[in-house]
Amino acid sequence: DVKVTQSSRYLVKxxxxxxxxxxVQDMDHENxxxxxxxxxxxxxxxxxxxxxxxKEKGDIPEGYSVSREKKERxxxxxxxxxxxxxxxxxxxxxxxxxxxxxxxxxxxxxVL
Amino acid sequence: QKxxxxxxxxxxxxxxxxxxxxxxxxxxxxxxFMWYRQYSRKGPELLMYTYSxxxxxxxxxxxxxxxxxxxxxxxxxxxxxSDSATYLCxxxxxxxxxxxxxxxxxxxxVKA
Numbered sequence: 001d002v003k004v005t006q007s008s009r010y011l012v013k014x015x016x017x018x019x020x021x022x023x024v025q026d027m028d029h030e031n032x033x034x035x036x037x038x039x040x041x042x043x044x045x046x047x048x049x050x051x052x053x054x055k056e057k058g059d060i061p062e063g064y065s066v067s068r069e070k071k072e073r074x075x076x077x078x079x080x081x082x083x084x085x086x087x088x089x090x091x092x093x094x095x096x097x098x099x100x101x102x103x104x105x106x107x108x109x110x111v112l
Numbered sequence: 113q114k115x116x117x118x119x120x121x122x123x124x125x126x127x128x129x130x131x132x133x134x135x136x137x138x139x140x141x142x143x144x145f146m147w148y149r150q151y152s153r154k155g156p157e158l159l160m161y162t163y164s165x166x167x168x169x170x171x172x173x174x175x176x177x178x179x180x181x182x183x184x185x186x187x188x189x190x191x192x193x194s195d196s197a198t199y200l201c202x203x204x205x206x207x208x209x210x211x212x213x214x215x216x217x218x219x220x221x222v223k224a
Contacts, residue, residue: 004155040120042200042216043156058211090155098204098212099144103155 003027004104006091012110019078021107023091031094032074033101034058034066036087043090048098049074081111115139118201118215127224131188135201135215138182142203142213145177147186150198150217159199160186191222 007022025032031050035043035058045058047066055066063085067075074093078085088108092101118135125131133147144163148156162168165179174187184203188195198219204212 040216042116042118043214045211048211092155097206099146100158100161101212103148103157105155106153 004091004093004102006089006104006107008107009105010108010110012112013078013081014112015082017078017081017111019081019109019111021076021078021089021091021109023074023076023093023104024072025074025091025093025102026072027093027095027102028071029093029095029102030071031097032068033092033094033098034064034074034076035090035092036060036085037090037106038087046076078109081109083111085109086111113138115213116201116203116215119218120216122219122221124221124223125191127191127193127222129191129222131186131191131195131220131222133186133188133199133201133218133220135184135203136182137184137203137213139203139205139213140179140182141205143206144204144212145175145184146202146204146212147173147175148200148202148214150200152197156200193222193224196220196222 033048034046049068091104094101146161147159150156176185198217200217201215
């Protein structure tokens with residue numbers, strides 16, 4: 001079974017802190033994604049990566065950056081956390097394009 | 113107007129009922145249509161995906177795509193309490209690169 005793991009299930013941070021969310025997949029997938037999920041808005045794509053060291057902006061990249069140094073690991077960085085970044089963050093990976101993504105369990109981030 | 117519209121529910125049905133979940137979309141370029149199931153406090157998991165129009169069946173689940181009407185459906189036969197979850201439709205196009213557009217999800221409750 002494909003497994004996507006995320007470093008934390010719950011995280012509480014203060015405004016202005018730098019936050020790192022890590023994601024690891026064990027199926028040798030080329031493509032990895034970071035989404036945030038908010039009630040009524042569904043999943044919105046923050047960044048994606050289709051190869052090591054390659055990254056592309058999604059629909060809402062402002063305030064975020066990413067790092068992919070190894071194929072299995074994709075990190076999301078909040079440079080200076082703000083309260084409007086309080087959300088559920090979901091990482092996903094896929095073998096082919098964006099069809100059939102496998103998701104991690106999510107990290108619920110609260111910024112105070 | 114959102115690219116993908118999905119009624120948030122909640123939809124409450126008795127055990128054994130046939131459930132119909134639907135999404136409409138506006139982008140005629142979408143070619144891949146997916147349904148994900150998300151249990152509370154978990155990440156979405158892929159249930160089914162179809163390419164272009166037509167039906168696809170997998171056990172108690174049937175996915176239908178009507179591209180002429182820009183309308184997709186997921187039917188659940190003999191619904192069980194374990195089917196209680198949020199169901200997300202999602203769609204993407206080859207020309208859209210790696211971006212998948214998700215609906216906001218319909219919350220389903222199946223009562224024993």
